[in-house]
Amino acid sequence: MPQPMELAYEERGSGPVLLFIHGFPFDRTMWVPQQLAGLAKIRTAVAVDLRGHGLSEVMSGGDFSMDLFADDVAKTLDAIGADKADIAGLSMGGYVLFSLWRRHPDRVRSLIFIDTKAEADSDEAKAGREKTAETVSEQGMQPIYDSLGPKVVGSSPSIEVQDKLKQMMLDTAPEVAAADALAMRDRADSTVDLPNITVPVLWLHGEEDALMPIDGARASAAKIPGARFVSISKGGHVAPMENPDATNAAIADFLKSL
Ligand code: MLT
Numbered sequence: 001m002p003q004p005m006e007l008a009y010e011e012r013g014s015g016p017v018l019l020f021i022h023g024f025p026f027d028r029t030m031w032v033p034q035q036l037a038g039l040a041k042i043r044t045a046v047a048v049d050l051r052g053h054g055l056s057e058v059m060s061g062g063d064f065s066m067d068l069f070a071d072d073v074a075k076t077l078d079a080i081g082a083d084k085a086d087i088a089g090l091s092m093g094g095y096v097l098f099s100l101w102r103r104h105p106d107r108v109r110s111l112i113f114i115d116t117k118a119e120a121d122s123d124e125a126k127a128g129r130e131k132t133a134e135t136v137s138e139q140g141m142q143p144i145y146d147s148l149g150p151k152v153v154g155s156s157p158s159i160e161v162q163d164k165l166k167q168m169m170l171d172t173a174p175e176v177a178a179a180d181a182l183a184m185r186d187r188a189d190s191t192v193d194l195p196n197i198t199v200p201v202l203w204l205h206g207e208e209d210a211l212m213p214i215d216g217a218r219a220s221a222a223k224i225p226g227a228r229f230v231s232i233s234k235g236g237h238v239a240p241m242e243n244p245d246a247t248n249a250a251i252a253d254f255l256k257s258l
Helices: 032-039 066-080 092-103 123-139 142-152 159-171 174-185 191-196 214-222 244-256
Strands: 009-012 017-021 044-048 085-090 108-114 201-206 228-232
Touching: 009 032, 009 066, 017 032, 017 066, 017 092, 032 044, 032 244, 044 066, 066 092, 066 174, 085 092, 092 108, 092 174, 092 191, 108 244, 123 142, 123 174, 142 159, 201 214, 201 244, 214 228, 228 244
Parallel strands: 017 044, 017 085, 085 108, 108 201, 201 228
Antiparallel strands: 009 044
């Protein structure tokens, strides 16, 4: 497996580390104006760029995996000087959380799953990943933005959120998006881990998430001992961007309870 690397990150605030991992095909900036600014009062809020995204180098010849992403996060915690952190991941970032829990449980104080799922890809979904990798390699990011852009938001996204999503998606290098897609295709089934998670868990889910419907998420969260589940109104698959006040309040409330 390729060597883990230190990721680029942005931080605000002081105190124990609360680290955010973005989804596909996004970068750290999805968290900056709202979660980093809003939660800096109670934590050192950190948002990382997964390898190849934002300001992080690609490395590893584009051979990505959720395990490698998780090892990168652990190495970045070393760089930040944090033994443990509260770690939040949205969608693909949630897949990284499951790997992190399996590989580096000692680095996790609590887990915050957001608009994600525990299941592995079906055969049909795996074929879709290959198609995505092929499409971006041949045509760049525009077709992915055209097809995925409208599906990641709920019914009332602001212009700012739509612009930000467009910018992140079109700024992602096609070879990075292709490598992400193949890494997601190959990710493990994490449903077996749900009953074995022993740290505090918050699961946040947009009520209007069209990519990962909320009922499946609620059922997964119910299998994690003691997990707290909070639905985010006026939120789709990127609920923290669409309804930051509800998201930040749920996270702050959860962290206060630890
Ligand atoms: C994401 O937002 O990270 C993706 O929708 C995850 C996926 O495609 O499975």
